[in-house]
Amino acid sequence: MPDAAYASRLDALRDWVAARHDLPADRLRLELAAGDASFRRYFRAWLADGATRILMDAPPAQEDSRPFVAIASDWRAAGLPVPTLHAQDLDAGFIELEDLGDTPMHLLLGDEDSEATLACEERALALLDVLQNRAPAAPLPAYDAPLLGRELDLFPEWCLGHFLNIDAPPGWQRHRQRLIETALAQPCVAVHRDFDAMNLMVHAKQLWLIDFQDAVSGPLTYDLISLLRGRYCRFSRPRFVAWVEAFRQRAIADGRLPERVDCDNFLHMADAMAAQRSLKVLGIFCRLTLRDAKSGYLERLPRFLDHLRDSLAPWPDYTELVDWLDNTFAPALTRALAQHARRGTPT
Structure with missing residues (x-):
């Protein structure tokens, strides 16, 4: 992804999360947590109370996040250990997830x-x-x-x-x-x-x-x-x-x-x-x-x-x-x- 597009999506992701948690966007701490072989990227966000979330950025033009959301729901209902989905905007390609830490x-x-x-x-x-x-x-x-x-x-x-x-x-x-x-x-x-x-x-x-x-x-x-x-x-x-x-x-x-x-x-x-x-x-x-x-x-x-x-x-x-x-x-x-x-x- 070109640098300009990368920065634009990061700004949009920051604005989305900040609005969800009633935080000033310029005060929200975001750090890259992981990337993978696809176009998805993962960021860690720090909320006002010190809690953290993992944010998935999955550009809709390259990644369809609907299967992830559906499977997460089905598997969690089946009692499987999958992260909680706190929020999603599938049109934008943003998902807010439970933070499972840094130990694969x-x-x-x-x-x-x-x-x-x-x-x-x-x-x-x-x-x-x-x-x-x-x-x-x-x-x-x-x-x-x-x-x-x-x-x-x-x-x-x-x-x-x-x-x-x-x-x-x-x-x-x-x-x-x-x-x-x-x-x-x-x-x-x-x-x-x-x-x-x-x-x-x-x-x-x-x-x-x-x-x-x-x-x-x-x-x-x-x-x-x-x-x-x-x-x-x-x-x-x-x-x-x-x-x-x-x-x-x-x-x-x-x-x-x-x-x-x-x-x-x-x-x-x-x-x-x-x-x-x-x-x-x-x-x-x-x-x-x-x-x-x-x-x-x-x-x-x-x-x-x-x-x-x-x-x-x-x-x-x-x-x-x-x-x-x-x-x-x-x-x-x-x-x-x-x-x-x-x-x-x-x-």
Whole structure:
């Protein structure tokens, strides 16, 4: 967003909040609290009594805030830990939210095997069970074949085409279709769609959900692998398998998953879902860098290449794709990242 437009929206946001709380606009303290990969920005406001609020600035031309408001209402009614919405002006793109502090879960993570990290992951897995059992899936958009396909297509378009300038792997359309079919074969639940340590806030001794505006009704394993194969940790295969199996058993016990889905079948579902998400993320991170001029994303590509390989390598059906990753994609990615580093291009 150009500087003039940025300043204009900030002035309008300040005026809106000041009027709501009967404060002089020039006396209202606002500080940038966070930005994200979208056009949304978040500010902290201090009220006259010392209380604070988080203000979401979501320009309506780029961001539709209606899903966020609707989901927040539904999930709060279901007893889920989401921030209170104190006020909203959807025409302007302004929302006043409960302040959950400055401690996303990822700040508490250590090494993959540290007690702190394992405890955080267990807490998040427990919250995921609650989310899937309580959140209504019916009102949410369907995570259907067209959406899954559009996400997968980000990989050949942005990562392979625009960034690496290499062709799609042999059998790409076959692999693409298999990943879509495996996702659609799973039971449907409410899917946060970015159930990541960055979007789980630690506040008042519990975890809270934020950034849920893109939630959909979709595959049971999607949020599970968003957590276990996210941007911060690469867990060992035995630990990943143990977590997936424990999740399967809990899902059968509470009715989210039919008993006929055995351990190997469910693990395959989880790995295929992780592969789909890793391919999507590789494409999105390249698009954020090349189209949207966002920094800090290219440096994360090797982590998601690792996740992609970890997800595909155990399964013979994907041997051809794993060979391509090792012999074509990985060397091309290494060269491209090195070129960006030499040019001093922000990653």
